[in-house]
Amino acid sequence: MNKEFNRIAEASAAVAEAVKLVSPKVISIYPITPQTHIVEKLAGLVNNGELKAEVILAESEHSMVSALIGASLAGVRCFSSTASQGLAYANEVLHLISGMRLPCVMAIGTRALSAPINIWGDHSDVMNSRDTSWIQLHCRNVQSAFDTIIQAYKIAEKVSLPVMVILDGFTLTHTFEPIKLLTKSQVKGFLGKFKPKHNLNVNKPMTFGPVAFPEDFMEIKHQQAKLMDKASYVIKDVNNAFKNKFNRRYGNGLIEVFNPDYNKVIIASGTTAETARNLKCTVIHLRSFRPFPFKELKQVCEGREVVVIDRSYSYGSGGPMALEVRNVIPEARSAIMGLGGRDVSLSDLEKVINSNKKDMWVDNL
């Protein structure tokens, strides 16, 4: 092993390791494939005394994320993880967490949504929660999963919005790669002490989660929208700060551009982007789906031939990422690939680049 790496780790274990270094006081868990390795590792770390945290063994994902509300409001860092049906089941609570501006962090091991039931990876689950006002950051390899967990806490606490750290189910969650770890003191130094803006304090009683009537509701939601705009800058800042401290960064934080000199451009999130780097074309890893980097994509893509790879579909409309990209690159082509764990192969990606169809499904090229 190259000496700059210090461990060969599965991405799920790397996430657990990163969480250990962040050291949240409450970890709320409920298992679902393909997220299980993350929560199993964490339970092991706690039971071995390597991580001092209260573990909540929830009876459902709905309760699992509801417990994050309580823990975060009680003034501690917390962590959770889910996928697929679990994320869908938790969906209403995701809105509560962002609406209450709680800086929670959750890792998603992406997976298709039923029916038909399918345990393998695609982006249907995270796309289904794209409007929950959670920041959504995709990881493309094991190192980025490790680093993004640590960045996520910094981002969440600076913006006062929660962050989903997204790992492609199986293709990333269950992949082993050499990675460079950080130490606990490095992470502590980077994040600083958790200082909640407000909390449940008997000496300073406050009311959280009140009823807002029409005369106030819009202003509150408008503020929330502005926070998500602010998140774009914070993600970039945190990415830069991470680079300065640890000499690793992920493009400008929002997008990463590989092989920049080609005319043809593939836009993809997660492991698809990592695979596409092997092709003779420019690859943009769309790291941040929420907030969506319109300006940055326009800068890189203008005047070039763009194809967007989506691993989910908005029925009756199109590929969700492609639809967003077309706001700034109207002629961008769209390809639907890798649903329900279908392999996103280099040869299929090549076919997609060389096709002249505007909208295509890989099962029907």
Added chain:
Amino acid sequence: MKVINELRGLPVDEYFVSGHTACSGCGPAIAMRLLTKAAGKNSIIVCATGCMEVASSKYPTTSWRTPWVHAAFQNTAAVASGIHAALKAKGSRNKVNLVVISGDGSVDIGLAAISGALERGDKFTYICYDNEQYANTGMQRSGLTPLHAWTTTTPIGKVIKGNQRTKKPIDDIIAAHKIPYIATATIGFPNDLFNKIKKSFTFNGPSFIHVLTPCILGWKYETDPSITIKISKLAVETGVWLLYEIENGKFNLNVKPVMKPVDEYFKLQGRFKHLSKKEIEDIQDKVKTSYDNLIKLTSESK
């Protein structure tokens, strides 16, 4: 724990204060006032969606003088688990009384979350204020609506009249979890209610307190909202609502019902006015059976 037997002995401090928009004569609002007196200054309250949440927390106002959080309808127990875990991690768990407030609706939709938190053994007091219907959405039937009662989803039709099902035995369901403390209470017996809530904080695990709270609109006595307490007392005096505790598995009857005829309780409430003589007699028998059963459980667990 000091037991307080006189109304004037209750603390004068108020933590649920005026300005809320509950109906005049609202039974649940009286329960809120009493339970916050019992929980005191060092308490954190998790409140479910429902009348008491909507009436008390219209942004930017609040009736709560203790830290209070509302998240959703069914997840209060899970939110409490998160608070319990965080306080435990911070080493301050024993400095705070953690209280969950929900209506009977949340005991339907949130049953899995309640069961999960009870099974985990998390320390908190779950208070279910039971007005026997989904009052906040407009008096629809809940699982805790009693047999024959009118609600807006169990109307008095030409063919089907009122609720066809008996009240869900929620206390038995909770008791099956073998938690340290379960109690029933009602606002007509304020000291009993106060003392039970105080007592719940002394256990190192979950407690469940089921409080009957008459609702002037849902129980249809809106022409005279002053009789809320009278109805609450009659529920106990007729034996329709039994005041008891289950402390570490031991049953204890707190107030012996004088067994007034159940009709005295029913006739004050419009929701029961369609009841036939036969139906009232049947209910009278059921009340006797459940009382006898409780006496049996009490003597068996001694």
